[in-house]
Amino acid sequence: MRLTDASVAIRPRSAWEALDLGVLLARRHAGLLMASWALISLPVLALLTALLWEYPSWAMFVFWLLKPAFERLPLYILSRALFGDTPTLGQALRAFPRLLKPQLIASLTWRRLSPTRSFDLPVLQLEGLSGAARNQRLVVLGQRDTGAASWLTIVGVHLEMALWLGLVTALYMVLPQQMSIDLDWQKLISPDAGNWLWLDHLSNLLYALALIVWEPVYVACGFSLYLNRRTALEAWDIELVFRRIRQRLGGVAYALLVGLGLLLVQPMERSWAQDTPAAICPLPEADPLGPDADRLQQQTLTSKASRAAIGQLLDAPPFENRQTVTRWRFGDDPQKDVDRGDVESLGQLLRGLFHLAEFWKSIDGIALFFEVLLWAALFGLIGLLLWRYREWLTLFATGREKRQRVARERPAVLFGLQVTPESLPDDIAGSVERLWDEQPREALGLLYRALLSRLLGEFRLPLKSAHTEGEVLQLVEELYQDDLSAYASRLTRHWQNLAYGHRPPPLSSRDELCQGWRQLFGHGVPR
Amino acid sequence: MPSTAVRHAPPAPPTAPLDTRLRIETPEGIDLILRPASLVPRALAFTIDLAIRGLILGVMFVLLFTLGQFGMGLGAILMFLVTWWYMVLFEVLNQGRSPGKQIIGLRVVHDDGTPVGWGASLTRNLLRFADILPFGYTLGILSCLNSRGFKRLGDIAAGTLVIYRDRSAERPPLAAAEPLRAPFAMNLEEQRALLEFAERQGGLSAARRTELAAILAEPLGVSPEQAEARINGIAHGLLGSA
CATH class of the missing domain: 1.20.120 (Four Helix Bundle (Hemerythrin (Met), subunit A))
Structure with a gap:
C-alpha cells in the first residue's frame, strides 16, 4: 500500500462526508461493482429458488442472510482500486472463493445484525488480524464514526425497501390493466390455487435487482468510513505531505550542503549574501524591516518606486471598483436574534390562535360566517380580475358585430x-x-x-x-x-x-x- | 438563476483524485469550496422533516377537530400550507435550511453557491412528485446516487445543491513548544501539514507521532527523536503570536 498512489483525496473528513466519498467511489467503479455483484448473487438466488421453490419466503431469508458473504467481493475490488490497481471482472471473480474463508461464520451469524457491518468488514477482511488483536482493533476504530455507520445501515434498509417497492410498482404499472384485473380476481377467488409462487419469486428477483444498485454503494460507504477513520488515527494526510517535503528537499539539501562547503573554502567576500538563491529564508538579523524594507537602491527603478507604481495600478479600474451608495434607512436597526424571535413569535401566534379558536367555538355559526367570508373573497377576487381586464375582454372575447355596434x-x-x-x-x-x-x-x-x-x-x-x-x-x-x-x-x-x-x-x-x-x-x- | 459564478466545467478526469468537494470560482477570482451532501444525510434530514410535519398535522388536526366545521376548514388550509409550503418557506426564509437540514447541518444553495431563491426552491420542491415516482423516492434515490453533486431530479431542474453548512471551527491547542523559524521555504499546503501535525497530537499515538516526525528529520537536520519537538516549534513559529 502506497499512499501516494491513492486515487482519492486523502484528508480527514466528517463522518457524513466520508459516506459521500464512498458514493463517489462506488460510482467511479459502478460498472465493475454492479456486474460482479450480479454475477455472484443472481446465480445463488437462482439456486435457492430452485431448491426452495415451495417456500419463497425462506429463499428470500437465506439470500438476505448471505449478503455479508457477497459483500466481500465489492470490498476486494474497492481496496485494490483505491491504489490504482483495479482488477478486471475475471480477476475479481477468481479471487472471490479465497475471500470467503476468514470469519465467514461470524459474518453470517452474530455479526450479521450488527449495524456497523460495513464499517467492520474492512478490518476483518483487509487487515488479516485474528483473535484479541482484531477485537482490540475494532474497538479502537469504533471509537468514532460508528454512529454514521449505523445510520448508513438503517437508511440502507429503507433504501432497499424503497427501491424494491419502486421496482414492484413500476412493474405493476406497466402491466396491461385487463391482466392486472384478471390477476386480482383470480387471487381473490382461489388464493390457494398454488400458482402464485412464481409471483413471490419474481418479487425476490426484484429485491436482488435492487441490491445490485445499492450494495456496492453500501460497501463503498463503509470502506470510505474505515479509510476516514484510519486517516484521522494515523494522520495519512500529514504523512503524504511530509513525504513530499522530504522528496522536494532531498535534492536541495544536498546542493545546499555542497554550496556551503564551497563558501567555507573560499574567502568571505562582501557580496555573497546578495547572491544567495531566494529559496533560503533570509535571517531576521540581516533584514530588520522584513519584506517592507527598501531594496534595489542602486538602480533607476527602486523597490519603493515599483511598489508605488503597483499600488497605483491596483488602485485604478479594473482592479478597483469603488462605489458610493447613498440610501435611507431607519435610525435604529436593532440586531435581532432571528431564530429565537421567530420561535417566540410563532409560539405567541399559536397561543393567540388557540384562544381565538376557543372564543369562536362558543359562537354559533362562526363556520358559516367564515365560509361566507371566504366565498365572498373568492367572488370579489374574480370580480376584481374581470374589472381589471375588462378592456382586454371586450377586445378579444366579444363578437365582431357587437363590437362594431358598440364602437x-x-x-x-x-x-x-x-x-x-x-x-x-x-x-x-x-x-x-x-x-x-x-x-x-x-x-x-x-x-x-x-x-x-x-x-x-x-x-x-x-x-x-x-x-x-x-x-x-x-x-x-x-x-x-x-x-x-x-x-x-x-x-x-x-x-x-x-x-x-x-x-x-x-x-x-x-x-x-x-x-x-x-x-x-x-x-x-x-x- | 443568477449567473454570478462559473462552475469549473470539466468533470474531474479519471486520474484526478476523487474528492467530495466542488470548487467554484466567483468573478472576483475567489474559490468557494462547496461540499455537497449525499444520500444518507439527506435522507435523514428528510425523515426529520417528515416527522415534524406529521407531528404538526397530527396535533393541529386533533385541536382543530374540536372546533367542528370551522376547524376542519382551517385544517384543510393548514394541510395545504404544510404540504406545499413547509420546505419552500423554510428554505427561502431560513438560509436554505428546513428544520431537518438544520439539525443534520445541511443547507440548500444554487449551483453557484448563492442563496436559494423562490423560483429555485419552488421548482425543487414541486418536482418531488417526479422524484417520488414510482414509489418512495425511487427515481430520486437513483438520481442522487448517479449525479455529480448528489442531485435528485428536482435539484437538477432547479439548479440547486444541498451542501454541508460550514461550522465555525475552534482552534485546537498546540503542543507546547518554543517558536522556531522553518529552515526551508514551504508552500501553504506544507505549512498546513506542519500545523495540523501539532494540532492533532491528541488523536495520534506517540509511536505514530515519532514515526511521522522522523520523515522530516533529514530535511530539518535533526535526529529522528528530536524531530517531533522541532516540528511543534516550527508550527508555533508559523502560527505567530496570535
Missing part, C-alpha cells in the same frame, strides 16, 4: 349638414334634377349630404364632425373603390366651389353627377 356612433350632422337617412328624400337623383335649375345650392348640398350619409351608412366610414372635406376624401380613398373615390372627389370639388367660392357648377355637370349617383347607388332607399 360606432353615427353622427347626425357633418359640416352643419343633416346626414341622417331620414332627412333625405327617397329619390336623391330625381330631387337633385328637379332642384338644380331653381336652387343649385340646395341641389348640390342635397347630393353631398346624401353622399356623406351613404358613406356613413353603407361603407361604415368612421366620419366625425371634426373631419374636413379633404379628410373625408382621404378616408374614401382608403376604401380602394376607384369609382366611388373619383365620384366623391368630383362632387366635393363642385360643392366646395359653390359653398365657399359661390361659383355655381356648370350646367353640364348636373347630368354627369346625377348619372354617376344612379350608377353608384341606384334608386334604392339607403337604410
